[in-house]
Amino acid sequence: MNLKEQWRRFWKAAGAKGDASGPWSDLSARYSEPHRAYHTLRHIAHCLEEFEPVRAEAKDPVAVEMAVWYHDAIYDTHRRDNEERSAVLAEGTATGAGLGPGLARRVGELIRVSTHKKSAAEPDARLFADIDLAILGQTPERFAEYERQVRQEYAWVAEPDFRIGRSKILETFLDRFSIYMTPVFQDKYEKQARLNLTASILVLKGGVV
Incomplete structure:
Protein backbone atom coordinates (compact mmCIF):
# COMPACT_ATOMS: atom_id res chain seq x y z
CA MET A 1 0.00 0.00 0.00
CA ASN A 2 1.46 3.36 -1.01
CA LEU A 3 1.39 6.42 1.21
CA LYS A 4 -1.55 8.01 -0.56
CA GLU A 5 -3.65 4.92 0.07
CA GLN A 6 -2.45 4.78 3.68
CA TRP A 7 -3.58 8.37 4.09
CA ARG A 8 -7.00 7.61 2.60
CA ARG A 9 -7.35 4.62 4.91
CA PHE A 10 -6.44 6.75 7.92
CA TRP A 11 -8.84 9.54 6.92
CA LYS A 12 -11.72 7.09 6.58
CA ALA A 13 -10.91 5.14 9.75
CA ALA A 14 -10.66 8.36 11.75
CA GLY A 15 -14.16 9.33 10.65
CA ALA A 16 -12.96 12.53 9.01
CA LYS A 17 -15.47 14.48 6.97
CA GLY A 18 -14.80 15.58 3.42
CA ASP A 19 -12.54 14.28 0.71
CA ALA A 20 -9.13 13.02 1.78
CA SER A 21 -7.56 14.29 -1.45
CA GLY A 22 -7.25 17.92 -0.40
CA PRO A 23 -5.29 17.33 2.80
CA TRP A 24 -3.19 14.69 1.05
CA SER A 25 -2.25 17.07 -1.76
CA ASP A 26 -1.26 19.67 0.80
CA LEU A 27 0.80 17.23 2.86
CA SER A 28 2.54 15.61 -0.10
CA ALA A 29 3.45 19.03 -1.51
CA ARG A 30 4.90 20.12 1.83
CA TYR A 31 6.97 16.98 2.32
CA SER A 32 8.23 17.23 -1.28
CA GLU A 33 9.67 20.74 -0.89
CA PRO A 34 13.12 21.00 -2.53
CA HIS A 35 14.94 22.12 0.63
CA ARG A 36 14.13 18.84 2.38
CA ALA A 37 16.46 15.85 2.34
CA TYR A 38 15.49 13.85 5.44
CA HIS A 39 12.16 15.36 6.52
CA THR A 40 10.32 13.97 3.52
CA LEU A 41 7.59 11.44 2.85
CA ARG A 42 10.23 8.75 3.32
CA HIS A 43 10.52 9.80 6.97
CA ILE A 44 6.75 9.67 7.35
CA ALA A 45 6.65 6.21 5.78
CA HIS A 46 9.31 5.02 8.20
CA CYS A 47 7.42 6.45 11.18
CA LEU A 48 4.25 4.70 10.05
CA GLU A 49 6.18 1.44 9.73
CA GLU A 50 7.45 1.87 13.29
CA PHE A 51 3.98 2.73 14.57
CA GLU A 52 2.09 -0.21 13.09
CA PRO A 53 3.57 -2.94 15.37
CA VAL A 54 2.88 -0.84 18.49
CA ARG A 55 -0.48 0.63 17.44
CA ALA A 56 -2.31 -1.46 20.04
CA GLU A 57 -0.23 0.16 22.78
CA ALA A 58 -1.52 3.64 21.94
CA LYS A 59 -4.32 5.01 24.08
CA ASP A 60 -5.47 7.17 21.17
CA PRO A 61 -4.07 5.61 17.98
CA VAL A 62 -5.89 8.08 15.74
CA ALA A 63 -4.18 11.01 17.45
CA VAL A 64 -0.79 9.31 17.31
CA GLU A 65 -1.12 8.48 13.62
CA MET A 66 -2.29 11.97 12.73
CA ALA A 67 0.67 13.37 14.66
CA VAL A 68 2.95 11.14 12.60
CA TRP A 69 1.51 12.50 9.38
CA TYR A 70 1.72 16.15 10.39
CA HIS A 71 4.68 16.51 12.77
CA ASP A 72 7.09 17.81 10.12
CA ALA A 73 4.52 19.30 7.75
CA ILE A 74 6.10 22.72 8.20
CA TYR A 75 9.87 22.57 8.07
CA ASP A 76 12.17 25.55 7.62
CA THR A 77 15.69 25.22 9.02
CA HIS A 78 15.91 29.00 9.34
CA ARG A 79 13.14 28.95 11.96
CA ARG A 80 12.75 27.45 15.42
CA ASP A 81 8.98 27.18 15.58
CA LEU A 110 1.90 15.17 20.48
CA ILE A 111 3.48 17.20 17.69
CA ARG A 112 4.85 19.71 20.18
CA VAL A 113 6.64 16.82 21.90
CA SER A 114 8.69 16.29 18.73
CA THR A 115 11.00 19.13 19.73
CA HIS A 116 12.49 16.45 22.03
CA LYS A 117 13.56 19.17 24.45
CA LYS A 118 11.60 17.78 27.39
CA SER A 119 10.89 14.25 28.52
CA ALA A 120 7.34 13.29 27.61
CA ALA A 121 5.14 12.26 30.53
CA GLU A 122 2.02 10.98 28.79
CA PRO A 123 2.23 7.40 27.40
CA ASP A 124 1.14 8.27 23.86
CA ALA A 125 3.61 11.15 23.81
CA ARG A 126 6.40 8.82 24.85
CA LEU A 127 5.44 6.37 22.13
CA PHE A 128 5.27 9.09 19.49
CA ALA A 129 8.62 10.57 20.53
CA ASP A 130 10.25 7.15 20.26
CA ILE A 131 8.77 6.61 16.81
CA ASP A 132 10.21 9.93 15.64
CA LEU A 133 13.64 9.01 17.05
CA ALA A 134 13.70 5.50 15.58
CA ILE A 135 16.12 6.75 12.93
CA LEU A 136 18.83 7.01 15.59
CA GLY A 137 18.87 3.25 16.04
CA GLN A 138 19.02 2.20 12.40
CA THR A 139 21.99 0.48 10.78
CA PRO A 140 25.23 2.51 10.73
CA GLU A 141 24.82 2.95 6.97
CA ARG A 142 21.28 4.33 7.24
CA PHE A 143 22.24 6.53 10.18
CA ALA A 144 25.19 7.94 8.23
CA GLU A 145 22.83 8.69 5.34
CA TYR A 146 20.49 10.43 7.79
CA GLU A 147 23.35 12.60 9.05
CA ARG A 148 24.27 13.56 5.49
CA GLN A 149 20.65 14.43 4.78
CA VAL A 150 20.46 16.67 7.85
CA ARG A 151 23.64 18.41 6.69
CA GLN A 152 22.00 19.02 3.30
CA GLU A 153 19.04 20.66 5.01
CA TYR A 154 21.43 22.97 6.84
CA ALA A 155 23.68 23.64 3.85
CA TRP A 156 23.44 27.36 4.59
CA VAL A 157 25.27 26.88 7.92
CA ALA A 158 29.07 27.13 7.84
CA GLU A 159 30.82 23.79 8.39
CA PRO A 160 32.51 24.67 11.72
CA ASP A 161 29.26 26.04 13.12
CA PHE A 162 27.30 23.03 11.94
CA ARG A 163 29.74 20.60 13.54
CA ILE A 164 29.52 22.39 16.87
CA GLY A 165 25.74 22.68 16.82
CA ARG A 166 25.06 19.19 15.56
CA SER A 167 27.40 17.54 18.06
CA LYS A 168 25.64 19.37 20.90
CA ILE A 169 22.26 18.14 19.71
CA LEU A 170 23.43 14.54 19.44
CA GLU A 171 25.07 14.77 22.86
CA THR A 172 21.75 15.73 24.45
CA PHE A 173 20.36 12.37 23.35
CA LEU A 174 23.47 10.45 24.33
CA ASP A 175 23.45 12.06 27.78
CA ARG A 176 19.98 10.74 28.54
CA PHE A 177 19.68 7.82 30.94
CA SER A 178 17.73 6.22 28.11
CA ILE A 179 17.32 7.67 24.62
CA TYR A 180 13.99 5.90 24.22
CA MET A 181 11.13 6.12 26.68
CA THR A 182 9.20 2.94 25.96
CA PRO A 183 10.44 -0.62 26.61
CA VAL A 184 9.79 -1.80 23.06
CA PHE A 185 11.98 0.90 21.52
CA GLN A 186 14.60 0.59 24.23
CA ASP A 187 14.92 -3.11 23.46
CA LYS A 188 14.85 -2.54 19.73
CA TYR A 189 17.10 0.48 19.22
CA GLU A 190 18.80 1.78 22.39
CA LYS A 191 22.12 -0.05 21.96
CA GLN A 192 22.53 0.75 18.26
CA ALA A 193 21.43 4.35 18.75
CA ARG A 194 24.17 4.91 21.33
CA LEU A 195 26.76 3.41 19.00
CA ASN A 196 25.56 5.58 16.12
CA LEU A 197 25.51 8.77 18.17
CA THR A 198 28.94 8.14 19.64
CA ALA A 199 30.45 7.53 16.21
CA SER A 200 28.83 10.61 14.70
CA ILE A 201 29.95 12.88 17.54
CA LEU A 202 33.52 11.66 17.13
CA VAL A 203 33.38 12.50 13.42
CA LEU A 204 31.86 15.92 14.04
CA LYS A 205 34.42 16.83 16.68
CA GLY A 206 37.32 15.27 14.82
CA GLY A 207 36.73 17.18 11.64
CA VAL A 208 36.39 14.09 9.48
CA VAL A 209 34.09 14.66 6.53
Whole structure:
Protein backbone atom coordinates (compact mmCIF):
# COMPACT_ATOMS: atom_id res chain seq x y z
CA MET A 1 0.00 0.00 0.00
CA ASN A 2 1.46 3.36 -1.01
CA LEU A 3 1.39 6.42 1.21
CA LYS A 4 -1.55 8.01 -0.56
CA GLU A 5 -3.65 4.92 0.07
CA GLN A 6 -2.45 4.78 3.68
CA TRP A 7 -3.58 8.37 4.09
CA ARG A 8 -7.00 7.61 2.60
CA ARG A 9 -7.35 4.62 4.91
CA PHE A 10 -6.44 6.75 7.92
CA TRP A 11 -8.84 9.54 6.92
CA LYS A 12 -11.72 7.09 6.58
CA ALA A 13 -10.91 5.14 9.75
CA ALA A 14 -10.66 8.36 11.75
CA GLY A 15 -14.16 9.33 10.65
CA ALA A 16 -12.96 12.53 9.01
CA LYS A 17 -15.47 14.48 6.97
CA GLY A 18 -14.80 15.58 3.42
CA ASP A 19 -12.54 14.28 0.71
CA ALA A 20 -9.13 13.02 1.78
CA SER A 21 -7.56 14.29 -1.45
CA GLY A 22 -7.25 17.92 -0.40
CA PRO A 23 -5.29 17.33 2.80
CA TRP A 24 -3.19 14.69 1.05
CA SER A 25 -2.25 17.07 -1.76
CA ASP A 26 -1.26 19.67 0.80
CA LEU A 27 0.80 17.23 2.86
CA SER A 28 2.54 15.61 -0.10
CA ALA A 29 3.45 19.03 -1.51
CA ARG A 30 4.90 20.12 1.83
CA TYR A 31 6.97 16.98 2.32
CA SER A 32 8.23 17.23 -1.28
CA GLU A 33 9.67 20.74 -0.89
CA PRO A 34 13.12 21.00 -2.53
CA HIS A 35 14.94 22.12 0.63
CA ARG A 36 14.13 18.84 2.38
CA ALA A 37 16.46 15.85 2.34
CA TYR A 38 15.49 13.85 5.44
CA HIS A 39 12.16 15.36 6.52
CA THR A 40 10.32 13.97 3.52
CA LEU A 41 7.59 11.44 2.85
CA ARG A 42 10.23 8.75 3.32
CA HIS A 43 10.52 9.80 6.97
CA ILE A 44 6.75 9.67 7.35
CA ALA A 45 6.65 6.21 5.78
CA HIS A 46 9.31 5.02 8.20
CA CYS A 47 7.42 6.45 11.18
CA LEU A 48 4.25 4.70 10.05
CA GLU A 49 6.18 1.44 9.73
CA GLU A 50 7.45 1.87 13.29
CA PHE A 51 3.98 2.73 14.57
CA GLU A 52 2.09 -0.21 13.09
CA PRO A 53 3.57 -2.94 15.37
CA VAL A 54 2.88 -0.84 18.49
CA ARG A 55 -0.48 0.63 17.44
CA ALA A 56 -2.31 -1.46 20.04
CA GLU A 57 -0.23 0.16 22.78
CA ALA A 58 -1.52 3.64 21.94
CA LYS A 59 -4.32 5.01 24.08
CA ASP A 60 -5.47 7.17 21.17
CA PRO A 61 -4.07 5.61 17.98
CA VAL A 62 -5.89 8.08 15.74
CA ALA A 63 -4.18 11.01 17.45
CA VAL A 64 -0.79 9.31 17.31
CA GLU A 65 -1.12 8.48 13.62
CA MET A 66 -2.29 11.97 12.73
CA ALA A 67 0.67 13.37 14.66
CA VAL A 68 2.95 11.14 12.60
CA TRP A 69 1.51 12.50 9.38
CA TYR A 70 1.72 16.15 10.39
CA HIS A 71 4.68 16.51 12.77
CA ASP A 72 7.09 17.81 10.12
CA ALA A 73 4.52 19.30 7.75
CA ILE A 74 6.10 22.72 8.20
CA TYR A 75 9.87 22.57 8.07
CA ASP A 76 12.17 25.55 7.62
CA THR A 77 15.69 25.22 9.02
CA HIS A 78 15.91 29.00 9.34
CA ARG A 79 13.14 28.95 11.96
CA ARG A 80 12.75 27.45 15.42
CA ASP A 81 8.98 27.18 15.58
CA ASN A 82 8.40 24.42 13.03
CA GLU A 83 6.80 22.04 15.54
CA GLU A 84 4.44 24.73 16.80
CA ARG A 85 3.42 25.71 13.29
CA SER A 86 2.97 22.06 12.29
CA ALA A 87 0.85 21.50 15.40
CA VAL A 88 -1.39 24.45 14.54
CA LEU A 89 -1.79 23.17 10.98
CA ALA A 90 -2.73 19.70 12.22
CA GLU A 91 -5.17 21.09 14.77
CA GLY A 92 -6.86 23.13 12.07
CA THR A 93 -7.11 20.14 9.76
CA ALA A 94 -8.55 17.93 12.50
CA THR A 95 -11.09 20.56 13.48
CA GLY A 96 -12.06 21.24 9.88
CA ALA A 97 -12.56 17.52 9.30
CA GLY A 98 -14.99 17.33 12.20
CA LEU A 99 -12.74 15.20 14.37
CA GLY A 100 -13.50 17.30 17.42
CA PRO A 101 -11.57 19.72 19.61
CA GLY A 102 -10.37 16.96 21.93
CA LEU A 103 -8.61 15.04 19.19
CA ALA A 104 -7.26 18.24 17.65
CA ARG A 105 -5.77 19.22 21.00
CA ARG A 106 -4.20 15.80 21.54
CA VAL A 107 -2.64 15.81 18.08
CA GLY A 108 -1.20 19.25 18.69
CA GLU A 109 0.23 18.20 22.03
CA LEU A 110 1.90 15.17 20.48
CA ILE A 111 3.48 17.20 17.69
CA ARG A 112 4.85 19.71 20.18
CA VAL A 113 6.64 16.82 21.90
CA SER A 114 8.69 16.29 18.73
CA THR A 115 11.00 19.13 19.73
CA HIS A 116 12.49 16.45 22.03
CA LYS A 117 13.56 19.17 24.45
CA LYS A 118 11.60 17.78 27.39
CA SER A 119 10.89 14.25 28.52
CA ALA A 120 7.34 13.29 27.61
CA ALA A 121 5.14 12.26 30.53
CA GLU A 122 2.02 10.98 28.79
CA PRO A 123 2.23 7.40 27.40
CA ASP A 124 1.14 8.27 23.86
CA ALA A 125 3.61 11.15 23.81
CA ARG A 126 6.40 8.82 24.85
CA LEU A 127 5.44 6.37 22.13
CA PHE A 128 5.27 9.09 19.49
CA ALA A 129 8.62 10.57 20.53
CA ASP A 130 10.25 7.15 20.26
CA ILE A 131 8.77 6.61 16.81
CA ASP A 132 10.21 9.93 15.64
CA LEU A 133 13.64 9.01 17.05
CA ALA A 134 13.70 5.50 15.58
CA ILE A 135 16.12 6.75 12.93
CA LEU A 136 18.83 7.01 15.59
CA GLY A 137 18.87 3.25 16.04
CA GLN A 138 19.02 2.20 12.40
CA THR A 139 21.99 0.48 10.78
CA PRO A 140 25.23 2.51 10.73
CA GLU A 141 24.82 2.95 6.97
CA ARG A 142 21.28 4.33 7.24
CA PHE A 143 22.24 6.53 10.18
CA ALA A 144 25.19 7.94 8.23
CA GLU A 145 22.83 8.69 5.34
CA TYR A 146 20.49 10.43 7.79
CA GLU A 147 23.35 12.60 9.05
CA ARG A 148 24.27 13.56 5.49
CA GLN A 149 20.65 14.43 4.78
CA VAL A 150 20.46 16.67 7.85
CA ARG A 151 23.64 18.41 6.69
CA GLN A 152 22.00 19.02 3.30
CA GLU A 153 19.04 20.66 5.01
CA TYR A 154 21.43 22.97 6.84
CA ALA A 155 23.68 23.64 3.85
CA TRP A 156 23.44 27.36 4.59
CA VAL A 157 25.27 26.88 7.92
CA ALA A 158 29.07 27.13 7.84
CA GLU A 159 30.82 23.79 8.39
CA PRO A 160 32.51 24.67 11.72
CA ASP A 161 29.26 26.04 13.12
CA PHE A 162 27.30 23.03 11.94
CA ARG A 163 29.74 20.60 13.54
CA ILE A 164 29.52 22.39 16.87
CA GLY A 165 25.74 22.68 16.82
CA ARG A 166 25.06 19.19 15.56
CA SER A 167 27.40 17.54 18.06
CA LYS A 168 25.64 19.37 20.90
CA ILE A 169 22.26 18.14 19.71
CA LEU A 170 23.43 14.54 19.44
CA GLU A 171 25.07 14.77 22.86
CA THR A 172 21.75 15.73 24.45
CA PHE A 173 20.36 12.37 23.35
CA LEU A 174 23.47 10.45 24.33
CA ASP A 175 23.45 12.06 27.78
CA ARG A 176 19.98 10.74 28.54
CA PHE A 177 19.68 7.82 30.94
CA SER A 178 17.73 6.22 28.11
CA ILE A 179 17.32 7.67 24.62
CA TYR A 180 13.99 5.90 24.22
CA MET A 181 11.13 6.12 26.68
CA THR A 182 9.20 2.94 25.96
CA PRO A 183 10.44 -0.62 26.61
CA VAL A 184 9.79 -1.80 23.06
CA PHE A 185 11.98 0.90 21.52
CA GLN A 186 14.60 0.59 24.23
CA ASP A 187 14.92 -3.11 23.46
CA LYS A 188 14.85 -2.54 19.73
CA TYR A 189 17.10 0.48 19.22
CA GLU A 190 18.80 1.78 22.39
CA LYS A 191 22.12 -0.05 21.96
CA GLN A 192 22.53 0.75 18.26
CA ALA A 193 21.43 4.35 18.75
CA ARG A 194 24.17 4.91 21.33
CA LEU A 195 26.76 3.41 19.00
CA ASN A 196 25.56 5.58 16.12
CA LEU A 197 25.51 8.77 18.17
CA THR A 198 28.94 8.14 19.64
CA ALA A 199 30.45 7.53 16.21
CA SER A 200 28.83 10.61 14.70
CA ILE A 201 29.95 12.88 17.54
CA LEU A 202 33.52 11.66 17.13
CA VAL A 203 33.38 12.50 13.42
CA LEU A 204 31.86 15.92 14.04
CA LYS A 205 34.42 16.83 16.68
CA GLY A 206 37.32 15.27 14.82
CA GLY A 207 36.73 17.18 11.64
CA VAL A 208 36.39 14.09 9.48
CA VAL A 209 34.09 14.66 6.53
